[in-house]
Amino acid sequence: MSMLKDAITSLLGADARFVDGYQEPVRVLFCTVPRDKFVEAARSMKKAYALLAAEWATDETPFGRGYGIFACYRWGSEYLIVKTEAPADDPTFPSLTKKYVPAFRFERQIQSLMGLTPVNHPDTRPWIKFEDWPEDAWPLRKSFDPSQRLARVEGEYRWIKSDGEGVYEIPVGPVHAGIIEPGHFRFQAVGEDVLNLEERLGYVHKGIEKRFESLPWEQGFRLAGRVSGDTTVAHSLGYCMALESLTRCNPPERAHWLRALFLERERIANHLGDIGAICNDAAFAFMLYQMMRLKESLLRTNHRLFGHRFIMDRVVPGGVAVDIDPRGRDEILAELDRLSRDFEKLVVIYEENPSIEDRVRTTGVLKPKTAREICAVGIVARASGMNLDCRIFNPFPPYDQYDRLELDVPVMITGDVHARTWVRVREVRESIRIIRWILENMPAGPISVPVPAAAPDKAGFAAVEGWRGEIIYWLQSGPQGQINRCMVRDPSSVNWLGLEQSIHGNIVPDFPLCNKSFNQSYSGHDL
Amino acid sequence: MIRILRQIFRTGIVTEELPHEVDAEIRATGSRLEEVIRRRFRGSLTIRQVDAGSCNGCELEIHAINNPIYNCERFGIHFTASPRFADMLLVTGPVTHNMEIALRRTYVATPPPKLVVAVGDCGCNGGVFGESYASLGGVQKVIPVDVFVPGCPPTPTALLQGILKAIEG
Numbered sequence: 001m002s003m004l005k006d007a008i009t010s011l012l013g014a015d016a017r018f019v020d021g022y023q024e025p026v027r028v029l030f031c032t033v034p035r036d037k038f039v040e041a042a043r044s045m046k047k048a049y050a051l052l053a054a055e056w057a058t059d060e061t062p063f064g065r066g067y068g069i070f071a072c073y074r075w076g077s078e079y080l081i082v083k084t085e086a087p088a089d090d091p092t093f094p095s096l097t098k099k100y101v102p103a104f105r106f107e108r109q110i111q112s113l114m115g116l117t118p119v120n121h122p123d124t125r126p127w128i129k130f131e132d133w134p135e136d137a138w139p140l141r142k143s144f145d146p147s148q149r150l151a152r153v154e155g156e157y158r159w160i161k162s163d164g165e166g167v168y169e170i171p172v173g174p175v176h177a178g179i180i181e182p183g184h185f186r187f188q189a190v191g192e193d194v195l196n197l198e199e200r201l202g203y204v205h206k207g208i209e210k211r212f213e214s215l216p217w218e219q220g221f222r223l224a225g226r227v228s229g230d231t232t233v234a235h236s237l238g239y240c241m242a243l244e245s246l247t248r249c250n251p252p253e254r255a256h257w258l259r260a261l262f263l264e265r266e267r268i269a270n271h272l273g274d275i276g277a278i279c280n281d282a283a284f285a286f287m288l289y290q291m292m293r294l295k296e297s298l299l300r301t302n303h304r305l306f307g308h309r310f311i312m313d314r315v316v317p318g319g320v321a322v323d324i325d326p327r328g329r330d331e332i333l334a335e336l337d338r339l340s341r342d343f344e345k346l347v348v349i350y351e352e353n354p355s356i357e358d359r360v361r362t363t364g365v366l367k368p369k370t371a372r373e374i375c376a377v378g379i380v381a382r383a384s385g386m387n388l389d390c391r392i393f394n395p396f397p398p399y400d401q402y403d404r405l406e407l408d409v410p411v412m413i414t415g416d417v418h419a420r421t422w423v424r425v426r427e428v429r430e431s432i433r434i435i436r437w438i439l440e441n442m443p444a445g446p447i448s449v450p451v452p453a454a455a456p457d458k459a460g461f462a463a464v465e466g467w468r469g470e471i472i473y474w475l476q477s478g479p480q481g482q483i484n485r486c487m488v489r490d491p492s493s494v495n496w497l498g499l500e501q502s503i504h505g506n507i508v509p510d511f512p513l514c515n516k517s518f519n520q521s522y523s524g525h526d527l
Numbered sequence: 528m529i530r531i532l533r534q535i536f537r538t539g540i541v542t543e544e545l546p547h548e549v550d551a552e553i554r555a556t557g558s559r560l561e562e563v564i565r566r567r568f569r570g571s572l573t574i575r576q577v578d579a580g581s582c583n584g585c586e587l588e589i590h591a592i593n594n595p596i597y598n599c600e601r602f603g604i605h606f607t608a609s610p611r612f613a614d615m616l617l618v619t620g621p622v623t624h625n626m627e628i629a630l631r632r633t634y635v636a637t638p639p640p641k642l643v644v645a646v647g648d649c650g651c652n653g654g655v656f657g658e659s660y661a662s663l664g665g666v667q668k669v670i671p672v673d674v675f676v677p678g679c680p681p682t683p684t685a686l687l688q689g690i691l692k693a694i695e696g
Contacts, residue, residue, distance in 0.1 A: 130625050133624075137660070139660055139661070144660075145660075146659045146660055147658070147659060147660070148660055149660065150624055150660050174626065174629045175577055175610075175629055175633055177608035177609075178608070179576045179578075179586050179589050179590055179593075179606060180578070180586065181578045181581070181583055181586065182578050182579075182626060182629065202625055203580075203623065203625045203626050203629070204578070204580045204581070204620065204623055204625070204626065205623055205624070205625055205661050206580055206620075206621060206623055206656045206659075206661050206662045207656070207659045207660060207661030207662060208656070210659065210660075210661075211655075211656060211657065211659065222655055223655050223656075226582040226584065226654075226655050226656075226679075227582065228582055228583055229581070229582035229583040229584025229585070229586075229587065229680065230583050230584070230587055232584065273587075273590075286531055286534075286535070289594070289595045290534065290538065292590075292591075292593075292594035292595060292596075293538070293594065293595050293596065295594075296591060296594050296596050299591070303682075309588075309682065310584065310587070310680075312584070312679065345530070345534055346534070348530060349530050349531055349534060352530065353531075521583060522583070523580075523581070523582045523583050526625075
């Protein structure tokens, strides 16, 4: 019994055709609908309170079909992927933007990179593709030669403008003042008050999704590990799990536990860095240096035990590449004791400092209603009242042992900078507890198995809770069993919308603070 | 406030004499860095970091050389917000098609000696992203590079050594 299946069939009847055996894992439902029912399907999902998790397109001409357009909906622990097709000579599809706000950017991206026109989309400006690309350069189409150099053409991006007495514009980026990734922000402001913020991303578009298509399956995890360098474990895990679903490969139990260990270590390291950096952007440098000290010690332990400071390339298809011995276990346990002691002292300082409190409370509020509308995920969603966590709703071992693990998912409702910081604080504590539990209960056994070859024309899906939030990978095999499409949805793809919404009513000097509290990935968004 | 002071005093100075694991080598790097910066840059080397398409991994390690343990400021290394004050550009990423113009402009805005250090495997040759419609395949394809620091990402120690190599000329 599935809520989403009931919802879509009650509205569309036999038009929603559920397909068996095409997509793995089976609990992620998959159905096709006629093109003119695509919006109708979205309407039924909206009525069932489902959220839009991702929307993407595939070029299926190698199979003798046209283009596929996919929308992935989530409700609690259920996922439903709705597919519709567009013939090659009529590359259009009905836009879902009026039903689901995040479709706004997904569809601009589909139009820019796959060349499919979303009909009735309110904004036809390209996204990620810049105005100086040739208009007919659609990299994700099979007919596009990825090795070509793109010519630069004349073009202009139409920014959102505002006018009136005292209204001025502040352009920021792509080369920012700090050591961060490139992106462009344009503020319309009066005095210090921000009227509107418009983001423009795409500067770090490296052609990752296209690149996957030229790689053999067993090498894709390295590229996935570099989609966003700070989330390398979660991204390679997403890729590996999608591939393992597609090939019906079952990694050994111990491999799952080690993956969870890496995932939680990555979460702690990034949260520590973020808490420090948020405080630093409120001129509280003390906290940055203290947190960086703790983070550095974690990274060094990673390097000693697992051979890489960020545990890059250690999650591989079929399992993991590195094991942990009892000495390593003791080392981590001792380190966690030290970390936990120091961290708690710092949390008290954060809590009791009125000048930091003054900056972080009621700043950059993303209202729960807005967070729901943009279908936010991860820390951003949890700080705005949404109880979402793939570790609970879409678990792999050991997270599936709810009654033993008793994972606590922190949810706050204020949606301000403080809430996003505090969700991180509580997650650090929880991750420390989980790591201890993992190390004490980890089963023995092998750490990897070979992955069987992929069958042609199949799809695999995975959702992993990285430290930013839910990461989705969707893989499709081609006619010869090669990679035909690898869709990557980093949490940043939706959460960047939240930053734009949270900045209204704030002052320009608070922008860095708000931005840091979101800390979304540019690279993971631009791909 | 008292808690802050107590924490500061209890933590003490965590800055490492220079990382132990590579001691002999890095000890030499640190003191030579300081010496060369004093001699050739009047005690202050100013760096502008440019992300030209990196995955953010290299940025994390560049942040790390600023943390209290590596503490690059003690050698006179300072990161600046504007290329116009910079002696050196620290460039990461394979240089994307969309960042090419911004990188060129940053280079033009930098006053001599315009030292350029290409950081990371992808800064050196495109790394896993290779050369494609979107990735130009390395910093050298766009601006002249003085020193390459390979690694995915390079460790903080490797970064400091790369910077030293560039200023020793």
